[in-house]
Amino acid sequence: MSEIIERERKVFIQFFNRYxxxxxxxxxxxxxxxxxxxxxDLIAGIACVSVGHSNEYVxxxxxxxxxxxxHVSNLFYTKPQIELAEKLVEISGMDRFxxxxxxxxxxxxxxxxxxxxxxxxxxxxxxxxxxxxSMGALSVTWKEKFREPFMPLIEPVSFAEFNSTESLENVVDxxxxxxxxxxxxxxxxxxxxxxxxxxxxFELKEEHGFLVIFDEVxxxxxxxxxxxxxDIYGFRPDIMTLAKAMGNGFPIGAVAVSEEVHSGIQKGDHxxxxxxxxxxxxxxxxxxEYIEQNNLLENSRKMGELFMKGLEGLDFVQDVRGFGLMVxxxxxxxxxxxxxAMSRGVLVxxxxxxxxxxxxxxxxxxxxxxxxxxxxxxxxx
Numbered sequence: 617m618s619e620i621i622e623r624e625r626k627v628f629i630q631f632f633n634r635y636x637x638x639x640x641x642x643x644x645x646x647x648x649x650x651x652x653x654x655x656x657d658l659i660a661g662i663a664c665v666s667v668g669h670s671n672e673y674v675x676x677x678x679x680x681x682x683x684x685x686x687h688v689s690n691l692f693y694t695k696p697q698i699e700l701a702e703k704l705v706e707i708s709g710m711d712r713f714x715x716x717x718x719x720x721x722x723x724x725x726x727x728x729x730x731x732x733x734x735x736x737x738x739x740x741x742x743x744x745x746x747x748x749x750s751m752g753a754l755s756v757t758w759k760e761k762f763r764e765p766f767m768p769l770i771e772p773v774s775f776a777e778f779n780s781t782e783s784l785e786n787v788v789d790x791x792x793x794x795x796x797x798x799x800x801x802x803x804x805x806x807x808x809x810x811x812x813x814x815x816x817x818f819e820l821k822e823e824h825g826f827l828v829i830f831d832e833v834x835x836x837x838x839x840x841x842x843x844x845x846x847d848i849y850g851f852r853p854d855i856m857t858l859a860k861a862m863g864n865g866f867p868i869g870a871v872a873v874s875e876e877v878h879s880g881i882q883k884g885d886h887x888x889x890x891x892x893x894x895x896x897x898x899x900x901x902x903x904x905e906y907i908e909q910n911n912l913l914e915n916s917r918k919m920g921e922l923f924m925k926g927l928e929g930l931d932f933v934q935d936v937r938g939f940g941l942m943v944x945x946x947x948x949x950x951x952x953x954x955x956x957a958m959s960r961g962v963l964v965x966x967x968x969x970x971x972x973x974x975x976x977x978x979x980x981x982x983x984x985x986x987x988x989x990x991x992x993x994x995x996x997x
Contacts, residue, residue, distance in 0.1 A: 618650065635958065642669030645980050647963070656962045656988055658976040663802065663834045663942070666861035667906045668979040674864050677902035678895060687893045696897035703904055707843050710856055710872035715892030719833035719859035720748025722869040723796075725886050726855045727752045727770070729873060730794035730827050733880035739770070740787050740795040740826075742778040746803035747796065747831055756796050758804075779809060781816040792826040794855070799845040802834035805971025806937055806944025814849045827854040827877065833869070834942070837861040838907050838978050841917035841940030848939060864906075866899035868892075912978040916940035919980050926989040932996045934970075943974040953995060960991040 620638045638650040645668060647657045657669070667674060681696065688694065701713045716722045731737060741747070741756040748754065754763055755770035763769060772791075777783035778801065788795060795817060801807040821828050830853040835845035839861060842848055846856065854877050859869030869891075873881075890896075907913065920940040927936045927945050935946040947953045950966035957964050965973045976984075 620650065635963070637958075644668045644670075645977050645984050654961065655958070656976075656984060656991075658962060658964045658974045658988060660975055660977050661865050662860065662965070663839055663975040664860045664863075664865045666837050666839070666978050667864050667903055667910075667912065668977045669865075671864060671903075671906065673906050674866075674899055674902040677898050678866065681895050681898035685894045687890065687895070689889055690887065690892065694892075694894045694897070696894045696901065697892045700892075700897040700901050703901060704870065704872065707904065708856070708872060709852055711875040712873050712878045714871050714873075714886065714888075715897070716859070716869035716871065716888055717867050717890050717896075718748075718869050719831075719857065720750045720753040721888070721891070722833065722857035722859055722871045723747045723753040723756070723831060724750055725871040726796070726829050726857050727756070727794070728886055729855060729871065729877065729881060730829065732882070732885055733877050734793045734825075734827060736791055736793035736826070738772045738774065738789075738791045738793055740774050740776060740784075740792055742776055742797050742801075744778045744801045744804035744807060745775075745796070745798055745831070746801070747798075748833075778807065779813050781813055784813075784817065784820065788820050788824055788826060790824055792824060794827040794829050795821070796829040796831060798831045798835070799849060800835050800840060800939060800942060802942070802973065802975075803967055805946070805967045806942055806973055808937060808939060809849070811849055814851055818851050829853060829855040829857065831857050833857055833859045834975075837903070838913045838916050839940060839942045839975065840938075841913060841920060843913065845939070862903065863896055863899040864903040866896055868896035868900050907978065910979070913940075915980075916978045919976075919982070919985055922982065922985045923974060923989070926985070927992070930989075930992060930996060938974075941974075941976055941978055941980065945972050945974070946970050947972060956995050957991060960994060962988050962991045 618638050640650050641648050646654050648654050745758045747757050774787040776787045799809050832844050836858045856872040862868050923943050933945050937944050950972045954964050954966040967973050
């Protein structure tokens with residue numbers, strides 16, 4: 617056992633199950649452990665490292681900003697924060713942004729905003745949805761094993777069956793403040809919403825007057841082959857939550873709202889000391905610019921198609937689904953498959969007993985996709 621792992625067990629709160637690898641450095645789509653062995657990274661920091669590890673363009677922008685200003689709090693205006701908000705308005709079609717430090721913080725802000733603006737209390741979420749582990753976000757997260765130890769949580773919350781219009785119709789009503797969903801469920805194993813399901817959701821929104829919150833923490837910034845998954849479905853939510861790939865691994869998140877929702881918000885309703893600090897905003901701006909300059913939305917679509925086509929040709933793969941470089945596959949034993957892949961120098965994430973998630977950096981090449989598929993093929997032998 618690594619000395620680092622032994623030391624971690626003595627001083628770190630044991631919340632995590634970790635892979636038995638100590639990572640020392642990473643570059644592009646590759647990470648290197650303390651012994652110098654390299655692994656093709658199809659996890660990307662759980663969909664965070666969008667433009668590749670140790671991206672020089674992002675590093676230089678972080679360095680430049682760190683030499684000028686790291687933090688002053690939101691008592692003052694800073695240029696990188698406003699520039700990032702303007703850029704996000706441009707690429708997202710949303711009207712207003714507030715910056716956080718993580719996905720769960722973004723969800724917390726979204727839930728507060730929904731209650732403030734509607735004056736209602738009830739939330740609706742879905743089977744399979746994951747929105748975070750803080751108390752509000754946890755309240756709308758499906759898995760009982762996450763929620764049960766911390767009851768009572770925020771109430772009332774109803775869970776509808778994902779992709780079932782009938783189930784959704786049975787739980788929404790005039791008391792619903794907001795319906796929150798992942799348009800593509802990530803932690804569940806990459807399960808996309810059906811387009812007719814999203815269409816019906818927005819019809820019910822008009823009927824009952826609730827808000828729609830899209831949790832795009834994992835689907836945002838090119839992961840699905842579009843800037844955001846909402847662009848696949850053709851509907852703009854009232855509120856949208858962002859994080860993960862937003863800063864290429866540098867901690868930053870956001871909550872976006874429509875102008876109509878913004879009109880119901882009051883100063884003092886929410887806040888953040890570190891949210892939107894100059895360093896994080898500069899990292900995010902650089903990440904977005906790199907995606908644009910290198911056509912990574914197109915690469916996400918093309919490489920995702922290669923992955924899905926290759927996986928569909930493997931006999932042991934029972935199902936393949938997803939958009940862009942957010943790919944899920946079902947196998948008989950996901951843990952066994954992920955351990956085998958790791959032994960062949962490829963890192964994937966088993967999200968359940970049978971579901972595996974493939975979410976590499978958007979910079980991945982055809983050669984790297986082929987290498988991963990070749991390693992997977994050995995599993996059936």
